[in-house]
Amino acid sequence: MHHDLNRTCPVARALDRIGDRWSLLIVRDAFDGVRRFSDFQRGLGMSRSMLSQRLQALQDAGVLTQQAAADGSRYHDYVLTAQGQALFPLVVALRQWGEGHLFDPSEPRSHLQVISTGQAVAPLLPRDAEGRALTAAETEVIKPDQVPLSGDLTRG
Incomplete structure (x- = not known):
């Protein structure tokens, strides 16, 4: 129910994708150059299963992608996509x-x-x-079902 009220809100939608603490800390670490699962785990101190879940969710959201390790090893690197860089x-x-x-x-x-x-x-x-x-006082949010005054065709 509450979700329906926020369906047109970009803030709510963004928080649904990347709004939990762990996801944002993974993104922070990726900006700091962390690439390997073990390095994320060591730096964040989270369980393997939770880290795996968050990394997969960030990949599903288009924020991270996996690629072959730059050093040619059998490992994979997690790197920010263009959406993640944004x-x-x-x-x-x-x-x-x-x-x-x-x-x-x-x-x-x-x-x-x-x-x-x-x-x-x-x-x-x-x-x-x-x-x-x-x-903030100098801005306003216009919801999709609202017509801004400048676009009001009934005035005349």
Whole structure:
């Protein structure tokens, strides 16, 4: 029932695909260069069966794909697809929110930096077509069954 209410919501649909903690941590690790099942398992500390299930679900969702290992061994590498690579801004946004709200100033934490400059990645912000940063109050969601006022043909 609740699912029907969210069927037109891109946020709900995205969370259905990749919204659990383990899936997002697998995606994070894939961005960090993890490719092998054993390396995901070692880094995440999750059971083999749970990891196998999550990796399969991410493959079914088109986020990860398996390919022959780059080193020519009998193993397979898990790599992000183009759809998986498109999750990078989401991972960065979660990281930046966590940095800003979940750590004491003196608490050690990992940092994301630009390889070529060593500088921190600039804060992600939603922007309008001209590049101006937007707040939530400056936006609205138009549901498929709503007609925006600008498209109201009954006015005249």
